[in-house]
Amino acid sequence: MKGSVVLSENLLAIVGILISFVLIVLVVQLVFSQQTTAMYESIYQSVARDISTAIDRAVASAGSIAIQQDMPKGLKLNLLIDYKTIIVQYDTYSVTNYFSGLIHSGPYKFLDPKTLCIVKTNNDNRVTITDKICSCKTNDDICDPECVVENKCDSKCASDNKTGVCNPFCANKYSTQCDKNCYANEKTGICQVACIKENEEDGICSPDCNNVKKGVCDLDCYNKYSNGITGVCDPDCPSMMKGKILEQNSVKYKTADGVCYTGCVNKTGISKSKTTLPKDGICDLDCDKTKNICDPDCPNSPACSDICIEEGKKSEGDPCCEGLVKCPSDNICKKRTTLTCCGNGICEWRPGTTNGWESGNKIQWETFYTCPQDCSDDPHTKTSCAGGLGFNKGVCYNDILDASGQWIGDEPVWVSNLIQVCNPEAESFLDRRNWDIKEVIKSISSPVPEGWAWDGSRYRDACNRMVNAQTNTGVNEKYSSDIAMCCSEGGFCDGRATYDPTIAADCNGVGFCADHAIGLLSILRTLGVPADHVYIVFSGGPGTPRHAWVAMKCNSTLPVNLQPDECQGNDGKWLSLDATGHFVKLLDDSSYNILCIFWNDQGLYAQNKGKIDATKGYAYPQDVKCSTTDMSNCAGRHSDCGYDKLCKKPFNVECVVP
Amino acid sequence: MKGQLSFIIKPITLVMVVALLLLLYQSISTSIGRQKKIGETLDLTASATNILLILANSRDCLAYEAPLSKSLYANAIDVNRLDEFSKSYSGIEPECARSFDFGWRITITELRNTAKGIVGDKNWTFGARQFSPGNVPSVDFGMPVAIVYSEKIVKPGIMSIHLVDGELEKIAGVFDWDCAMGRMNKLTKSSLGIDIKSPITYDSGTNSLCSGSKIKSCRILDCEMAFKNLDQGKHVLTINYVNGKLVIK
Numbered sequence: 001m002k003g004s005v006v007l008s009e010n011l012l013a014i015v016g017i018l019i020s021f022v023l024i025v026l027v028v029q030l031v032f033s034q035q036t037t038a039m040y041e042s043i044y045q046s047v048a049r050d051i052s053t054a055i056d057r058a059v060a061s062a063g064s065i066a067i068q069q070d071m072p073k074g075l076k077l078n079l080l081i082d083y084k085t086i087i088v089q090y091d092t093y094s095v096t097n098y099f100s101g102l103i104h105s106g107p108y109k110f111l112d113p114k115t116l117c118i119v120k121t122n123n124d125n126r127v128t129i130t131d132k133i134c135s136c137k138t139n140d141d142i143c144d145p146e147c148v149v150e151n152k153c154d155s156k157c158a159s160d161n162k163t164g165v166c167n168p169f170c171a172n173k174y175s176t177q178c179d180k181n182c183y184a185n186e187k188t189g190i191c192q193v194a195c196i197k198e199n200e201e202d203g204i205c206s207p208d209c210n211n212v213k214k215g216v217c218d219l220d221c222y223n224k225y226s227n228g229i230t231g232v233c234d235p236d237c238p239s240m241m242k243g244k245i246l247e248q249n250s251v252k253y254k255t256a257d258g259v260c261y262t263g264c265v266n267k268t269g270i271s272k273s274k275t276t277l278p279k280d281g282i283c284d285l286d287c288d289k290t291k292n293i294c295d296p297d298c299p300n301s302p303a304c305s306d307i308c309i310e311e312g313k314k315s316e317g318d319p320c321c322e323g324l325v326k327c328p329s330d331n332i333c334k335k336r337t338t339l340t341c342c343g344n345g346i347c348e349w350r351p352g353t354t355n356g357w358e359s360g361n362k363i364q365w366e367t368f369y370t371c372p373q374d375c376s377d378d379p380h381t382k383t384s385c386a387g388g389l390g391f392n393k394g395v396c397y398n399d400i401l402d403a404s405g406q407w408i409g410d411e412p413v414w415v416s417n418l419i420q421v422c423n424p425e426a427e428s429f430l431d432r433r434n435w436d437i438k439e440v441i442k443s444i445s446s447p448v449p450e451g452w453a454w455d456g457s458r459y460r461d462a463c464n465r466m467v468n469a470q471t472n473t474g475v476n477e478k479y480s481s482d483i484a485m486c487c488s489e490g491g492f493c494d495g496r497a498t499y500d501p502t503i504a505a506d507c508n509g510v511g512f513c514a515d516h517a518i519g520l521l522s523i524l525r526t527l528g529v530p531a532d533h534v535y536i537v538f539s540g541g542p543g544t545p546r547h548a549w550v551a552m553k554c555n556s557t558l559p560v561n562l563q564p565d566e567c568q569g570n571d572g573k574w575l576s577l578d579a580t581g582h583f584v585k586l587l588d589d590s591s592y593n594i595l596c597i598f599w600n601d602q603g604l605y606a607q608n609k610g611k612i613d614a615t616k617g618y619a620y621p622q623d624v625k626c627s628t629t630d631m632s633n634c635a636g637r638h639s640d641c642g643y644d645k646l647c648k649k650p651f652n653v654e655c656v657v658p
Numbered sequence: 659m660k661g662q663l664s665f666i667i668k669p670i671t672l673v674m675v676v677a678l679l680l681l682l683y684q685s686i687s688t689s690i691g692r693q694k695k696i697g698e699t700l701d702l703t704a705s706a707t708n709i710l711l712i713l714a715n716s717r718d719c720l721a722y723e724a725p726l727s728k729s730l731y732a733n734a735i736d737v738n739r740l741d742e743f744s745k746s747y748s749g750i751e752p753e754c755a756r757s758f759d760f761g762w763r764i765t766i767t768e769l770r771n772t773a774k775g776i777v778g779d780k781n782w783t784f785g786a787r788q789f790s791p792g793n794v795p796s797v798d799f800g801m802p803v804a805i806v807y808s809e810k811i812v813k814p815g816i817m818s819i820h821l822v823d824g825e826l827e828k829i830a831g832v833f834d835w836d837c838a839m840g841r842m843n844k845l846t847k848s849s850l851g852i853d854i855k856s857p858i859t860y861d862s863g864t865n866s867l868c869s870g871s872k873i874k875s876c877r878i879l880d881c882e883m884a885f886k887n888l889d890q891g892k893h894v895l896t897i898n899y900v901n902g903k904l905v906i907k
Contacts, residue, residue, distance in 0.1 A: 020675045027683050053704055060711030062721065062730040082759060083838060098758040098831065100705070101712045107844075122730065125717045189728065256759075279681060459873065485787065495875055496788045502781075583863035590863060 016220025041095065044077065046087045048097035051079070051116065055086075058120040058127050064149040066134040069116040079116075081129060082107040103127035104186075105164065119145040123168045123189025124182075136346070143167075156179060166190060182208075183261035198242070205232050209494050211264075225263030227286075228275060228293065232561060239282045253283050255410035260293055274303060309333045389531065391603040394418035394518045395538055395646065397546050398464040410546065412538075412645045413463040418518045419601050420469040426526040428518075429473050435527060436561045443560065444520065444579040452519075452579040453479045453510040456497020457489035467511045469522035475509030484582070486510065514538075516579035517548040524552065525601055526578075529562055532609050535598035537576075537620070538646070549578040551587055552623070574624050588625040595620050596641035597655060606647055606655045616654035619643065624658070685781055699821075702760075702797045706821040709755050709762060710801050714817060718754035719743075722806040734804040734812070740766060740782045745757030747784040750878050761786040761877065762821040769814045779813075786873040790824025791856060797821050825855055826869035832879040833867065833897065833904055837881035840899025850895045860885040 054069045071077070079086040083106070086097045104126045110116070113131035120127045128145040136147035136154065143157035145165045154355035157163050158170035166182035168189050178195035182188040183206055191209040195202075195219045205221040210232045217237035225231045236253040238244060238261055245252050261284065266276045276294045277287060283298035294304035308321035311333055315326045320333035327334055375380045393414045399410040420426070443450045453476060458465050467475075478485075483500060486507035487493035511519070517536045524534045533553045539546070552575045554567030566575055566584050574587040583590075598605040598620040607618030619641075647655035713719045714733045720743060722736040723729070735855045751762060763785035770779040789796070800818030807813065832850050839845035860883055866876035867885075883904045885899060898905040 015671075016672045016675075021674060022678075023676060023679050049701065053708065055706075056708035056712060060708060060715050062715040062732045082755070082844065083835075083842065085835065098711050098835070100755050100757040101716060102718050102754055222803070484749075494873055495791060496873075497903050498783075498787060500781075578863065581861065581863050585863060 041093075043072065043075065044088045044090050044093075044095045045097070047072065047075065047077065048086045048095050051081075051086050052097045052099035053083075054116070054118050054126060054127075055099045055103065056101050059099075059103065061120050062122075064122040065120050066146045066149045067118040068134045068251075069118060071114055071316050076112055079110040079113055080107065082207060086229045087449075092213040092566060101127070105129070105591075117146065119149060119150045121145055121166070123148065124166045124187065126164075126166075127164060132139070150443050166373060175387070188321075196643070205234075207232050209234065215240060221263055222261050226259040226261055227290075228260075228262055230262055230265050234261075235264060235278075235280065237261050237263065238284060245282060251283055251297070252281055253285055256285040258286060260284055260290060260295075262287075266296075276304070279531075311335060354378070389421075390602050390604045391599070392417050392419045393599075394466055394514055395548075396466055396514050397598075398461075398463050410642065412642055415463060415466050418466055418468050418515075420522050421525040421601050423470040423473075423522065425470040425477075425524070426523045429477060429523055430527055432477075434561075437524070437527060437529070437564050440523060440527065441564050441566070441577070441584050444577060445582055445584055447482070447484055447582060451484070451582050452476045452516050453481070453483070453507065454485040454497060454516075454580050455507045455510045456485055456487035456493040456495075456499075456514060457507075458515070459494045459513040460489075460492045462512065462514070466518075467509055467515050469519045471509055472511045472515045472519040473523065475506075475511075476516075479506050479510055481506060499577060513546075513580040515547040519549050520577060520579045521548045521600055524550065527562065528559070530558070531600055531602050532560070535600045535620075537598055538596045539594045539641075547580075549576055549580065551575065552577055553621075572623070574621075595624065596643075597646055604647060604651055604653065606653050607651060612656065616656050617651075618658045619647070619655040620658065622658040666874060679874050689791065698795060699894070702795055703722075703799070703825055705757060705760060706762070706797050706819050707798065707801075709757065709821065710764075710817055710819055712755040713764065714801075714803055716754055722804075725809070731804070731806075732800070735815075735817070736764070737807050739807055740805070744782040744784045749787050751785045756817070756834075758835045759828060760821050760831075761789050761827035762819055763787065764817060764819055766803065766805070766815055766817045769816065778816075786827075786877060788877065789820075789822040790826040791873060791875045792824075793871040794822055794824035796823065810850070824869075826858075826867065826875055826877055827859060828869050829854075829869075830867045830879060833883065833906070834880045836897045836899060837879070837904060840904070846899045848897045850897060851892070852895070853892045854888055854890050857890060858888040860887065 022201075039101060050070055052069050056066055058067050077088065078089040080089070084100070084102075086099065088095050088097075104124070105128055108129050110131045115131065115133060117130045117132055117134035118127060119129075119134070122639050130145075134146050136144045136150045136152055138144075138147060138154050141156060143160060143163040144154050145157075145164050145167075146169050147154040148165070148169065151169060151171035154167055155170060157165045157167040157627040158177070158181070161180040163181055166179070166188040168182070170179065178192055178196055179190075180192075180195065182190040183192040183195040183204055185204055186207070187207050189208060191206060191212045191214070193205075193209070193212075193214040193216070193478060195204075196209070196214070198216050199222070201219045202645050203220060205218055205224050209218065209221075213235050214534050215236060215553050217240045218234050219232040221232050221235045222241075241254065244255050244257070246255060262277065264278050264280075274292050274294055277284070277296065279296045281297060283301075284295050285298075287293045287295040287298070287301075287303075290303060292303060295301055296304055298304070307318045309315040309324070309326075310321055311316055311324055313333055314331050315333050316331060320326050323336055326332070326335040327471055360475070393416050395412055395414050397410040398413055400411050401407050430440070433559040434444060444452060458509060474594045481500070481503045483498050485497040485502065486503060487497035487499040488504045488507040490499045490504070492499070493499045521534060521536050525531065527551060533555060536548060538548050539550045552564075552573060554570050555563070556563070556567070556571045562586065564575065566586070567573075570586060576587045576590045577584050578590075596619065598610075602608050604610075604617070605620055610618035610621065612618065647653050711733075712736055715721050715730060717723060717730065720735040720739045721730045722734045722739075724731070746752070751757075764783065766782045767778040768780040769776050798818065798820050800816045803815050803817045805813045805815045829850075829852060836845065836848055857871050859868045859874070860866070861868055861876065862882070864876070864878065865882055866878050868874040868876040881899075881902065881904045883906055885904075885906045896907050898907075
């Protein structure tokens with residue numbers, strides 16, 4: 001009995017040791033096998049990354065540089081290098097890595113390279129990659145770009161037009177031999193005069209020959225930069241064009257061929273609105289005919305007279321003189337002051353429209369184009385403006401957080417006193433847009449400052465920070481930064497918006513999507529869009545984006561100023577007007593795949609037009625369709641809207657999905 | 659008594675050995691994970707440094723070119739290019755230093771020496787406005803630059819980068835790369851296997867790819883797309899370039 005206990009003890013000890021041994025072996029094997037697999041791939045990733053870094057280092061060099069990049073010994077791999085990409089192929093696998101710089105060469109393919117020589121040549125801004133030791137050998141039959149780094153001429157580069165390497169130490173503008181490697185539509189650092197043939201087009205106008213006198217006019221430049229187009233200046237055009245220059249009364253003329261060469265311009269010319277050519281001794285008869293191109297070599301050229309319209313005179317074609325502004329209603333040049341063009345009794349509209357400001361006057365338009373005194377009696381205005389119909393609420397979401405502060409859901413909250421139909425700011429907004437829905441759409445579709453900005457900070461504690469339609473419209477009209485999504489609070493921007501302290505005050509009030517939808521609904525209702533044709537749409541819920549925008553039904557029987565272009569051919573369909581996203585398109589063509597409720601200044605759609613009985617109604621019209629790209633998603637997610645909190649609890653109506 | 663004790667101690671020893679081995683395994687895994695993270699941060703920093711240097715020293719980007727010699731000076735940037743970049747690339751990275759792996763935004767601040775010390779005078783900014791939501795790897799740092807107004811007027815400045823390595827940047831990067839290759843007639847079809855952590859949606863109105871459910875972050879794309887929104891999880895996408903548009907299935 002005693003012996004059996006000893007045997008059991010020994011057996012246990014042996015089993016224990018065996019199990020421990022097996023476990024140790026298993027753990028070690030697991031660690032090593034994981035490491036080996038990961039290590040194997042990571043070695044090739046490292047190779048790709050090292051080459052990317054070397055290429056980027058070469059691109060980032062201000063001068064010429066040659067970088068030798070050795071491959072790790074014992075690795076067998078193939079390399080493909082193309083536009084910003086390196087693909088390392090090994091066994092049957094491959095890894096891809098991107099680099100940031102532009103190399104202006106390639107693609108390259110190297111089979112089992114042992115080393116790479118990466119050369120950046122500063123003259124042509126190219127990076128050349130070869131699978132050899134970096135060295136400049138001038139006495140062999142290979143063109144080495146490394147010679148450029150060593151300031152040496154490798155004659156093979158100049159003699160072989162296919163190398164793609166422009167060596168500036170071989171070629172110069174006085175070379176009699178054309179080195180096509182240095183002759184391109186982009187800079188190579190060398191103007192290859194020998195490559196330019198008289199009266200011959202080859203598709204290349206070399207920017208290296210800009211402003212270089214060479215005794216021959218490059219026809220490619222002559223034809224490319226004509227009739228107002230500036231760019232590469234060939235000072236030999238048209239003066240060196242044989243057979244085209246005639247002399248009459250001591251004036252040399254280029255005979256008319258339809259090309260007024262404007263590659264070269266005198267930047268200190270007579271006026272900003274006109275192009276002035278340099279004085280080259282040749283009067284170009286093609287330029288002489290134009291009103292806006294002044295050739296100082298042409299006697300009595302009408303375009304060369306420094307004409308500007310004086311104060312009080314009508315400007316038609318020629319600009320007003322310095323310090324004056326042309327008022328759009330009467331085209332009379334007046335002294336530039338605040339509200340210069342106001343008070344003439346003519347209601348002027350947004351830039352680009354009939355009787356509106358000329359384009360380019362946006363700043364003036366933003367600051368003093370609005371002339372309420374002129375627009376107040378305009379017959380277009382306020383014909384349909386009849387005020388709101390009592391319901392002024394907007395809805396927003398508050399976060400529901402768990403004990404640790406993590407977001408777990410949305411809580412819809414209705415806020416009062418937000419919708420304001422026929423408020424003075426909506427009327428001013430429409431005054432500036434000729435009470436035309438097409439002009440309203442242009443404004444909400446355009447980027448800022450004409451469109452609507454988006455205050456990212458308002459997503460924090462949104463329900464306590466909603467702004468009413470009047471404030472929101474007014475602030476957006478005055479907003480003049482090009483930042484489309486601004487943030488008025490430095491520490492609380494939500495990632496989409498930019499905080500810029502210089503415009504933070506301007507951002508304060510521009511609101512977020514729910515504010516924009518309320519502002520836009522108020523504007524459209526002020527304009528006269530019937531109540532059953534325009535609603536605010538609200539979407540959201542767990543896993544779906546929160547958003548608010550405006551939906552409007554196309555109806556060809558409405559007055560013409562209520563007919564958006566987007567409705568043409570789409571009668572009866574619904575449009576999405578998104579002032580936050582800056583677009584207008586068919587609702588079923590937009591990416592909105594969830595619709596919760598529709599409402600406007602008459603209340604919830606479920607309570608009026610969509611009413612089924614005393615206790616329930618449709619959440620939105622039955623003819624409204626979600627995004628056609630994802631209908632299944634749309635139908636399945638309506639339950640996310642939280643209809644009990646959106647409809648039932650606050651308004652005692654059950655919202656039903658049509 | 660001794661035998662009874664052994665019966666108790668030996669299983670306990672075995673359990674302890676197992677526990678120790680598990681601890682050892684966990685410790686090795688944690689250490690490897692930490693090392694990997696440090697490596698990734700270093701790689702991110704190296705990429706950010708390269709982007710800053712490319713921006714400052716490449717003729718394609720902001721580098722100032724001396725008018726007569728046509729040469730470049732290290733880290734000297736042209737104020738005119740700066741104005742142009744902050745206008746043209748207010749919402750997207752410029753092609754000259756775009757990385758298809760990351761998203762970034764640059765801020766350049768001109769410095770001025772005052773009685774109160776060195777203060778920021780003027781600001782320029784360009785690059786992506788929004789980045790992948792949540793806690794994603796990112797780096798922020800800057801380097802000194804010279805802002806060249808003319809051969810005679812040169813002012814000191816700081817060029818800072820905020821670089822993010824997130825899911826949105828990577829997916830948008832692949833689409834933009836395919837778009838670029840398609841435009842160059844180099845590639846018409848590719849595929850992408852991804853494991854998505856936040857839903858990815860496409861806003862055709864703004865041609866933006868967005869990530870996130872409650873609060874979305876969006877990036878403007880180079881090509882228009884026909885794209886079905888993606889939920890969280892693993893996906894294999896086929897990307898076709900057809901008539902200037904990416905068709906993704």
